[in-house]
Amino acid sequence: MTKVESFTSRWALLLAALGMAVGTGNIWRFPRIVANNGGGAFLVPWLIFLFLWAIPLLMVEMAMGRHTRKGVVGAFGRLMGRQATWMGAFVGWCTMAITFYYSVVAGWCVKYLVASATGQLSGVEGMVYWEGFQTTVWQPVFFHVVAMGTCALILYRGVVGGIERASKILIPALFVLMMVAAVRALTLPAAAGADGPMAGVEFLFNPNWSDLLNYEIWLQALTQSAWSTGAGWGLMVTYAVYSHKKDDIVGTAMTIGLGNNSASMLAALAIIPTVFAVLPLAEAQSVLRDSGPASTGLSFIWVPALFGEIPGGQFFMTLFFLALVVAAFSSMIAMLELGVRIFMDFGMTRRRAVTSVAVGSVVLGIPSAINLSFFGNQDAVWGIGLMVSGLFFAIAVGKFGVVRFREELIEPADNDIPVGRWFDFAITVLVPLQFTVLIVWWLYQAATSGEAWWNPFGVFTLGTCLFQWGVVLLIFYLANNRMADATLGDDEPAAG
Amino acid sequence: MQTTTVIFMVLVLGVLWGGFVALLAHSMRAEKRRSSGAGGSPSAGGNGD
Numbered sequence: 073m074t075k076v077e078s079f080t081s082r083w084a085l086l087l088a089a090l091g092m093a094v095g096t097g098n099i100w101r102f103p104r105i106v107a108n109n110g111g112g113a114f115l116v117p118w119l120i121f122l123f124l125w126a127i128p129l130l131m132v133e134m135a136m137g138r139h140t141r142k143g144v145v146g147a148f149g150r151l152m153g154r155q156a157t158w159m160g161a162f163v164g165w166c167t168m169a170i171t172f173y174y175s176v177v178a179g180w181c182v183k184y185l186v187a188s189a190t191g192q193l194s195g196v197e198g199m200v201y202w203e204g205f206q207t208t209v210w211q212p213v214f215f216h217v218v219a220m221g222t223c224a225l226i227l228y229r230g231v232v233g234g235i236e237r238a239s240k241i242l243i244p245a246l247f248v249l250m251m252v253a254a255v256r257a258l259t260l261p262a263a264a265g266a267d268g269p270m271a272g273v274e275f276l277f278n279p280n281w282s283d284l285l286n287y288e289i290w291l292q293a294l295t296q297s298a299w300s301t302g303a304g305w306g307l308m309v310t311y312a313v314y315s316h317k318k319d320d321i322v323g324t325a326m327t328i329g330l331g332n333n334s335a336s337m338l339a340a341l342a343i344i345p346t347v348f349a350v351l352p353l354a355e356a357q358s359v360l361r362d363s364g365p366a367s368t369g370l371s372f373i374w375v376p377a378l379f380g381e382i383p384g385g386q387f388f389m390t391l392f393f394l395a396l397v398v399a400a401f402s403s404m405i406a407m408l409e410l411g412v413r414i415f416m417d418f419g420m421t422r423r424r425a426v427t428s429v430a431v432g433s434v435v436l437g438i439p440s441a442i443n444l445s446f447f448g449n450q451d452a453v454w455g456i457g458l459m460v461s462g463l464f465f466a467i468a469v470g471k472f473g474v475v476r477f478r479e480e481l482i483e484p485a486d487n488d489i490p491v492g493r494w495f496d497f498a499i500t501v502l503v504p505l506q507f508t509v510l511i512v513w514w515l516y517q518a519a520t521s522g523e524a525w526w527n528p529f530g531v532f533t534l535g536t537c538l539f540q541w542g543v544v545l546l547i548f549y550l551a552n553n554r555m556a557d558a559t560l561g562d563d564e565p566a567a568g
Numbered sequence: 569m570q571t572t573t574v575i576f577m578v579l580v581l582g583v584l585w586g587g588f589v590a591l592l593a594h595s596m597r598a599e600k601r602r603s604s605g606a607g608g609s610p611s612a613g614g615n616g617d
Contacts, residue, residue, distance in 0.1 A: 083596065083599050086592075277573045277580065323595065326591055327591040330587045331592075337585070488594060
């Protein structure tokens with residue numbers, strides 16, 4: 073059997089995992105979501121769900137990866153029995169399908185980094201520049217390939233020479249960039265007619281407690297928590313394959329969760345005060361609410377305009393897009409490695425696995441690069457599909473036996489923070505409950521989006537979610553035995 | 569800025585940033601202990617493939 077690679081230290085695992093968790097969603101989605109959902113009050117459920125959804129699932133993933141030493145396909149097969157391999161394949165597919173268009177987004181970030189550094193964004197109207205970029209068609213595809221190629225080059229170098237080395241540079245750099253941006257935002261002078269950056273801080277942290285009676289705020293907070301930390305994506309399973317036997321599971325999961333949310337707050341402090349420093353109150357609130365095409369409004373359309381108004385704007389705009397690029401790449405590395413790990417478990421060498429995953433992801437990402445409606449469709453279908461992934465992890469633990477899982481897979485690690493029975497309750501009751509509420513709500517959104525709910529080819533319909541999930545689930549279910557043979561060989565399943 | 573806003577901000581950032589920094593510092597100390605501890609744990613890192 074080929075020796076499995078490993079990180080050189082717990083610190084290396086932590087940095088890589090933080091890179092996995094902190095991505096473009098922290099920087100461009102969180103500020104918009106918190107601004108649209110009551111500001112301060114939103115932060116309460118957002119923090120609660122960090123502990124009720126994200127951290128328990130991160131613990132499950134880390135224990136599964138470390139115990140089985142298999143990527144997500146083999147991990148499910150080894151933990152639940154060969155007949156459950158298809159579940160791991162669905163989890164892996166959801167994340168890979170997101171990777172296909174995430175690379176497109178990373179490409180946009182690279183494009184805007186270059187444009188800001190070379191002064192192309194100075195004095196241009198945000199929407200005009202954005203549309204000019206998108207309508208060339210070749211540019212989004214080109215930058216998508218650049219992003220994918222860069223990450224593939226890192227992965228060719230392996231766990232230590234590639235992932236670990238990149239993480240040790242990217243993650244500290246990312247936090248420094250965001251701290252610089254936040255400090256700059258908070259010290260900006262108020263433009264004529266604007267209220268100043270402290271009005272943005274007030275907007276972000278003023279707790280209007282009656283907002284907590286609005287169920288939508290709780291659902292948005294849970295959604296953001298589910299999407300932002302990478303919990304339930306299979307990414308932590310992948311990195312845990314490279315962890316040491318005694319690496320602290322509880323502490324690692326908590327560090328990743330708190331680190332991810334800390335990064336989100338830094339991003340919010342960098343963006344929201346800037347908006348309020350430049351624009352009058354009503355306009356500032358409107359800008360924060362405008363999601364733009366493919367959720368691009370704030371980052372790609374408004375940031376150039378806003379930063380153009382502040383002292384040293386080009387420099388700080390370049391810093392902002394550099395932070396976006398770093399965040400995007402650190403997450404993409406993890407997402408691609410998930411696919412690479414699966415292919416390596418199937419018997420491929422790293423070189424061949426990376427080439428296969430990268431080329432396949434480039435090709436399958438091109439439709440999202442050239443058509444924003446398709447991009448939006450994939451974002452909706454597989455973003456909601458991730459909630460099914462989270463449920464699959466809870467089912468895996470339930471099948472294995474939650475008490476047995478905690479006692480045999482989590483507690484033997486060198487956990488500095490003990491794991492109590494709250495974990496059992498969180499995985500067997502809270503995660504399925506949260507999943508049920510989320511999936512019903514999001515599918516209801518899809519069913520009432522304005523398009524014919526049944527349309528399997530709609531942009532955001534119930535029909536398209538069920539159709540695409542159904543096709544993928546059927547394929548993997550039919551291929552279950554082949555995948556089990558390929559990834560597990562003659563292994564005895566460690567079934568519950 | 570309102571007093572409640574300031575208090576709330578301190579609480580939220582305290583939990584997040586305070587917790588994150590504390591856990592990071594703890595990880596660093598644990599790593600130092602492990603690498604200089606009894607027997608010196610084998611830092612087995614490598615590219616197996």
